[in-house]
Amino acid sequence: MDDVDVDAVVERAGRAEGVWISRFGPDELRERAAAVDTGLPLAGVPFAVKDNIDVAGLPTTAGCPDFAYMPDRNAPVVQRLVDAGAIVVGKTNLDQFATGLTGARSPYGAPESVFGGGLISGGSSSGSAVAVADGTVAFSLGTDTAGSGRVPAALNGIVGVKPTRGLLSTLGVVPACRSLDCVSVFARDLTTAGRVLRVARGFVREDPWSREGDRPLIAQPRMGVPEALDFFGDSGQEKAFARFGGAATVDIGPLLEAGDLLYRGPWVAERLADLGEFLAAHPESVLPVTRAVLETGHGFTAADAFRAQHRLQQLRNAADRMWERIDVLVLPTIGTTYTHDEIAADPIGRNLNLGRYTQFANLLDMAAVTVPNGFTADGRPASITLFGPAFSDETLALAAAGIKTDDTMTLAVVGLHLDGEPRNHELSERGATLAGTARTAPRYRLHLLPSGAPGLVRGDDGAAIEVELWHLPAAQVGGFLAGIPAPLSLGRIALEDGTEVTGFLCEAYAAAGTPDITASGGWRNYRSSGGPNS
Known part of the structure; x- marks a missing residue:
């Protein structure tokens, strides 16, 4: 990353509306680039970090200016990448407190998809996805609780990897839903994403949610597709997904029911476990749509939480039986796309539509990889996500690399x-x-x-x-x-x-x-x- 590269990064970042919340200056980027050991695996590679993940020297805002604090060290996942020679350019925009899938819930602006036309960028990791898709950085870190590492990838035509929970440490990450949070990776191709994951993963003893595991690589996995899907009237997305016919069909009803628990069940209350005190003390600092989502958590009792956990265990059992028939499940990442105007007309309902095929993954302990799937006839990006059981990350990457689109x-x-x-x-x-x-x-x-x-x-x-x-x-x-x-x-x-x-x-x-x-x-x-x- 020489002076010309720094200039290009700074220039692109400077004209990207609503993408960045804070950045290091060009002089500091040049100093860091000059100091990099060229023998390191990610030497001089620029990357972006979602602004709910700590980066020393830049404030962590979680998309809320009044919440901001200055961390004294990098989150472990960031530090691993820096130690490998990668260079943090800055912190990127997000749906406030990582609550949302639209990219339209931030006081720092609402970036468009790189495909323009008023199309939303997707959230909550909106800025991280756009910063990769517009060529400013080679890769970026996001987070993914309900689909925030996959929906923005779909809407910007890039790769999004949601690893097995705990494979990338969440220490130094502002919690959204602590038991489900996951650090994700955006890149323009699977090769880059794979390089980043190999560096970033690893057990962190200080992180109670960190874990390691192993599952044998399956070179020729059995692929499955759902028996039925709802594309919310979008025939273009339906046709784009139709090319995956011929695989085994499975009932994804238990998966969808599990996903409904995330925002319609007591896991919303888990968000209050970390954000409740701030919300109570600074209600005016939180966007109305974000506040409305969080405050629904007050309506659940401890008994509700246990009942939901019991039902989720039954649904996990059903999901585990699915893996007896297939190794990889293929779904559309999103059933349809929306413009900013369409989201503004129904911010809650359409947000739920965007998460229909993503929000069950962490509840059911799945890994996932999102890849582009061409375009619809009207020019909207199409995308698919491959799912597998926990620690099937390498099998998913291999399967995703074998999928070719001619669109x-x-x-x-x-x-x-x-x-x-x-x-x-x-x-x-x-x-x-x-x-x-x-x-x-x-x-x-x-x-x-x-x-x-x-x-x-x-x-x-x-x-x-x-x-x-x-x-x-x-x-x-x-x-x-x-x-x-x-x-x-x-x-x-x-x-x-x-x-x-x-x-x-x-x-x-x-x-x-x-x-x-x-x-x-x-x-x-x-x-x-x-x-x-x-």
Whole structure:
């Protein structure tokens, strides 16, 4: 990680809205990079840490400014990574007190998915997922109690690993639900995630929840899929998952019932065991939606808790019997995707939908690995999660590596990425193929930016603009996103035929005062009429 890399990390982090809560300065990053032993397994690799995990030198806020404290040392899981040569860039945003799966419950902002279009980033580890997906860092740490290490991975097209509980120490982690909490890992690929896990795992004697275990690696695991699923009306996600037909079918009813216990049962009260005093003393410091979730814990009695534990034991028994038939269970990570507006309309109900296929894992002592599964026809990211019993982590990683997706994302380009233009190689080198040309709906304006490139801006008085449509392999999307310079970003572009695709959009502030070249109808027409570089 040399000076150029530090500059790139700092620049990307600086323009990522709602992703970071605090960061180390560029001078300190350079000093740490210069001091790294190049022989270490993660030498100079930049990473991010969710801001409910302690990092010495930066405050831990858990997404609540009034809760903030300054830790005097790194959490053990962070220290293991630092000792291996990795460099902490900073602390990332989260749903407050790690309570939520939307990424929209933080006073520090609500980051969008890297795929734009108002799509939520997912939570609670929202910033950690986006920081990886946008190319700022190579990997990041999150936490996962109900799915917070998997839902954000699904919504940002990256890998999310929820190890067996206790495999990564939770010492130095602000508890959400202490008996279920788990540190998770985000990366753009399984190889990187595996390297990180090998370094980060290990028994920590001071941590009462730390544990080690072993389960034989199964090279050819028996795969299972559910007998029935609810996609909440999302036919695109349903079709994306349908490719996994042919495996053994299993009844996941006991798993879903166990998951319901997490937010509809007395485990909500466990959150009050650690946060109750702060909530009582500082109710105004907690977001209303977070406070509403936490306060439901007051409605459960000790008898309720025991009854739920007894029922959970029965459900664990049913889950254990499932592993007699299969070794790996494959589920959609999420049944559907939501925009920020959709979450705002129903923050509790839609949050529960997002956790439908994730929130049982820790209650039933399962390990899980989330991987991208291409895109739906309307450009939304699809994802699957592989589940196995405790300590099946290596089998899950091997099984996930064997899953291939041929799906592509349709990408609309308007300027320097057009066929024959200077940056088209960034598409062709990643295996993208030209699908044809199209025109946008008449609601966009085209501006000539100071860089000499065009910028497409949404506008009420816009016009139809010519674009090219490219098919980009799903596995290449993350690397492509990392190279997109500000003020450009990906967003949803409406086409003339009424469909929507993902494409390049320019921030309106950057187009202010620049030449408006909308009348040309497109970049090629502008160039042929005597524009720059013609």
